[in-house]
Amino acid sequence: MPIITVSGTALRFESAPGDTVLQAALRAGLPWPYECSVGACGTCRFTIEAGEARVLRENPPGLSAMDRRKNRKLACQCVAETDLSVSAKIGVDGACVPIAPRRMSAVLSGARAVTHDMTEYRFRTAQAARFLPGQYALLALPGMNEARAYSMSNVANEQGDWIFVIRNVPNGLGSRALAALEAGATIALDGPYGGAWLRTDVPREIVCIAGGSGLAPMLSIARAAAATERRLHFYYGARTAADACGRAFVAELDGFGARVRCVEAISVHDHADAAWQGETGLIHDVVARDLAGAFDAYEFYVSGPPPMIAAVLNLLAVERGVPTAQIHFDRFF
Ligand SMILES: Cc1cc2nc3c(=O)[nH]c(=O)nc-3n(C[C@H](O)[C@H](O)[C@H](O)COP(=O)(O)OP(=O)(O)OC[C@H]3O[C@@H](n4cnc5c(N)ncnc54)[C@H](O)[C@@H]3O)c2cc1C
Ligand code: FES
Structure with a gap:
């Protein structure tokens, strides 16, 4: 497995097959700054100093023209193909996930309409559903190359229930793939992600x-x-x-x-x-x-x-x- 080294630090981590640089860092417990995981916010920007990476999304909205000129990449859109040496501001003003994300199989256990265009989807994993209130998961849906981010509406539980409330976006690829799922269908669910979780130590x-x-x-x-x-x-x-x-x-x-x-x-x-x-x-x-x-x-x-x-x-x-x-x-x- 490729090893990713953060230059100027003692930080090194392995990248499992198919993982983005961001996923590999988070699975290793490193607080790499990020927000959306889908190439849109730009928070996970970094630079590759040595080694080769495959880019998932060409021209992602999270990179500005200046970023491209400076050869910056998005950690959520790069998969290491060889060992990498990278430059990144890890641990600086970024959200960190206190629970390392993992990839699991999830079975659609039910769906019900909430409004004319919002549906509640329930998935179950064999493992306990471990996440903080407010976090999201990446769902890999049939026929799609890229995962979509969806937030859980329930709370962590031992039964492995992950519940989502999802808007059906007209002509959206993820929306269409979700609507086509039948009860019992299996997808890949990767999570938890996100930094906007409930702070329980704040009395406000x-x-x-x-x-x-x-x-x-x-x-x-x-x-x-x-x-x-x-x-x-x-x-x-x-x-x-x-x-x-x-x-x-x-x-x-x-x-x-x-x-x-x-x-x-x-x-x-x-x-x-x-x-x-x-x-x-x-x-x-x-x-x-x-x-x-x-x-x-x-x-x-x-x-x-x-x-x-x-x-x-x-x-x-x-x-x-x-x-x-x-x-x-x-x-x-
Ligand atoms: C952190 C987060 C949490 C979210 N939680 C929810 C939720 O709880 N409920 C809900 O209804 N929606 C949620 N969304 C929005 C959701 O992820 C989708 O953007 C939305 O459902 C439309 O997806 P679509 O595939 O149907 O539409 P499409 O038009 O096919 O895709 C739109 C979105 O998919 C992503 N995308 C497009 N192309 C690519 C690509 N090549 N690689 C990676 N990503 C790509 C982009 O984010 C884009 O805005 C969330 C988004 C984020 C970032
Ligand atoms: S986390 Fe938003 S662009 Fe990578």
């Missing part, structure tokens, strides 16, 4: 903000948090009333209506949604007018599409002065 009240398909990891965090005594404010932003499915999940949690509250908002309000009684507007505007007191008294967890995350980060960090260490987010590229 929790705020979860989810937009659209960003529901799953916020549900995982809410489910774990509801089992404690901490107060939880859950905000879910959907497009129309037909998409608003967050409240139904949160209403099932212990403490709902007392220390757990949910505010659901729709951004498109027309005559078809005349019966809608919840909030209207974009979810960051709803949080701005609804959440009481100084925002730096809260711990924030946020997930959803990149424009929604950008708007929420602007509200929290720029307008309301929340320290970035109190904001944990996943952009769903």
Whole structure:
């Protein structure tokens, strides 16, 4: 197996067949900075100083023109073909996964429609499902060369249940491959990944903000948090009333209506949604007018599409002065 050496450090790790440089580093327990695992965010950038690597995704959005000129690569998109010597900022301002990810076989044990375009998929592995609330897994689906990232909506368990809430993206390859799976089908599941997990050592009240398909990891965090005594404010932003499915999940949690509250908002309000009684507007505007007191008294967890995350980060960090260490987010590229 190729050995990857980080120049200027004593760090060396092996790369198993098919693993990206990022996966090999994380499996070895090294806190290589990363976020999305799919070539979109650019956080895992590095440089190869010696050796050969196969690149999975040509022109990934996570590399700028400047990065390409400087011959930078993405660790989540490179597979070592020989021993490598690399230059990378390991352990510097990056999220690290406290549970090393592993690749397992997972069997589809059930699926149910949540809305007209969101489905809850349940997979089971022979091994216990070990992950922190808010993390995601990479699913390798039939007929696809690249895995897709999906966040778990449940919490860790010994039975090996991994539950996802996934939006059916029109003409999306992963969406199509998932919809075609029949109960009992086996896929490869690799995880856990992600740094936006629930901090249990922080006593602050929790705020979860989810937009659209960003529901799953916020549900995982809410489910774990509801089992404690901490107060939880859950905000879910959907497009129309037909998409608003967050409240139904949160209403099932212990403490709902007392220390757990949910505010659901729709951004498109027309005559078809005349019966809608919840909030209207974009979810960051709803949080701005609804959440009481100084925002730096809260711990924030946020997930959803990149424009929604950008708007929420602007509200929290720029307008309301929340320290970035109190904001944990996943952009769903
Ligand atoms: C950390 C994270 C967590 C996510 N969690 C959820 C979730 O819980 N629920 C949910 O509905 N969605 C989630 N997503 C979004 C999901 O991964 C897919 O982007 C989305 O479902 C559309 O995929 P698709 O294959 O159907 O569409 P497509 O249009 O076929 O693919 C779109 C996405 O796939 C990825 N992609 C495209 N080409 C490549 C390639 N060559 N190599 C690698 N990746 C590629 C890119 O991220 C791209 O945005 C998450 C994304 C990320 C990054
Ligand atoms: S580009 Fe590699 S982790 Fe996002």
